[in-house]
Amino acid sequence: MVSCGCHVLYDALYPLVRRLLNCLRPSAIPPDRSTHKKINDSLYMLYNFASSSGAYDDPKVDIIFFHGLQVHDYHNAYWKTWTSKAQGDNRANHIDVCWPEKWLGPDLGNARIFSVTYDSVLLRGRSVGKQDVLAIGENFVTDIILNGSGIGPKVGQNCPVILVGHSLGGIMIKHFVSSARKKKAEAEEGHSRQEIETFLSNVKGTFFYSTPHHGADLASWATIVPDTNSQLLDLLLVLSKQTERLNDAFRCWRQEANVSSYNICEALPTCILGWNVGIVVEEASSRCDGDGFYKVQADHFTVCKPPSKVDNRYEALRVFIENLAGVDERRRSDPAFMLESEEGAKSAFRARAATMFRQKRPSFNRL
Secondary structure, X not given: OHHHHHHHHHHHHHHHHHHHHHHHOOOOOOOOHXXXXXXXXXXXXXXXXXXXXXXXXXXXXXXXXXXOOEOOOOOOHHHHOOEEEEEOOOOOOEEEEXXXXXXXXXXXXXXXXXXXXXXOEOEOOOOOOOOOHHHHHHHHHHHHHHOOOOOOOOOOOOXXXXXXXXXXXXXXXHHHHHHHHHHHHHOOOOXXXXXXXXXXXXXXXXXXXXXXXXXXXXXXXXXXXXXEOHHHXXXXXXXXXXXXXXXXXXXXXXXXXXXXXXXXXXXXXXEEOOEEEEOOOOHHHHOOOOOEEEEEOOOOOHHHOOOOOOOHHHHHHHHHHHHHHOOOHXXXXXXXXXXXXXXXXXXXXXXXXXXXXXXOOOOOOOO
């Protein structure tokens, strides 16, 4: 009877929820979308460093961003997830900034920044919410490692790699690594196997924004809703056997490969359509086998949307990458760059993080 009642209520409210979500949906085309280069069905390039002559040099680091769960559409999540309301020049207005593209890339110097796109839709539709989780991981291996044509050096073949994920995106990073290791083990000796092996050996860090490594209670509530992608939800359930096995395998690989990891966690409750759902990812679930942890005053959606360069959500990632992959020393000696960085240097967090991650920069392999 309870189950029947839930279905009746769902059938009545579902069309209204769909319409409300469409009304709340922001503009689908950012003002500067022309700068986002589509590499293939899984990968966009947000930023590519060019020298003063206009030529592209070999990158010092490749950074790949993975978005999380979407309600009914995923096609623009590759940039929306990482777009902040930043303070404008007159300090009165706020502007939308895709911060990996506009802040992180220029700050790091010789960096390439990519963002993945994949069907992470919760509610099944005619063409969304039906992707198999294992197939997504396999697609990532093909599209990110083996099929990155037209961008100069293939991703992760000539420089360190940093993987960044928000929420479910962090779990998909683990699936990506698991699929790559499986593909390498099954592949015969040859160019493809060498590319996968080189990529994996060049992964030097993973950075997670509110990833439910041990599940989220909210996912249990979502299971009562019909027409949901049960495979994605299973990854987010508390005590999910599949996710715990994935965590164990990832932990072993990270230790063997000497890969650093950092977790940022939300501290504020999240409101969805005016409904306070509380903390989506609890601290106990966000803490998982990391070298560092930080709790920020943000909810589940804004935890990966820093409003400024001196915000800890941005500073944590920037320092993490700088200490693992280095920065362009020529830019560091530029007076204009140094002046711009002085404000960030005043951050107490930056000093703590620099101490935490101060270590010998790891070597990387070239194909």
